[in-house]
Amino acid sequence: MNVNILTQQKRAIAAKRKTKRKDELKEIVFDDNARREFLTGFNKRNLLKKEAKIARAKEKQRTERLELRRQKRRELTERAIQNHEAVESSYRNADKEDWGPTSHPQDEQVAFEDEDHLATVTVVQDFNLQEG
Numbered sequence: 001m002n003v004n005i006l007t008q009q010k011r012a013i014a015a016k017r018k019t020k021r022k023d024e025l026k027e028i029v030f031d032d033n034a035r036r037e038f039l040t041g042f043n044k045r046n047l048l049k050k051e052a053k054i055a056r057a058k059e060k061q062r063t064e065r066l067e068l069r070r071q072k073r074r075e076l077t078e079r080a081i082q083n084h085e086a087v088e089s090s091y092r093n094a095d096k097e098d099w100g101p102t103s104h105p106q107d108e109q110v111a112f113e114d115e116d117h118l119a120t121v122t123v124v125q126d127f128n129l130q131e132g
Contacts, residue, residue: 108123 110121110123112119112121
């Protein structure tokens with residue numbers, strides 16, 4: 001039984017050797033153009049790799065720049081919302097304090113006297129030239 005197994009393997013190996021010999025090339029043709037393309041292709045391939053790396057780096061910088069812009073926009077909108085809420089709450093508090101049911105705006109009267117004239121001025125609202 002062992003003899004049959006060993007001879008089967010030997011036959012299989014011999015068959016593989018025969019097929020390899022059939023597939024082998026009998027003649028090698030030298031192509032000068034293909035050789036030149038292969039030898040000069042190293043530089044071309046290296047240049048293509050460098051260009052691809054540069055393109056990837058530029059794209060990465062572009063995406064980082066866009067993401068930074070998005071983040072800044074988000075921060076600005078959040079800050080604007082917070083500022084708006086703070087202003088609204090301060091106006092609500094100011095309205096309650098100034099114009100509540102117990103307090104009324106006070107008119108201020110100032111009198112200016114001269115030798116001949118007496119002028120009384122009633123200030124209803126403060127007016128500042130620098131602000132307006």
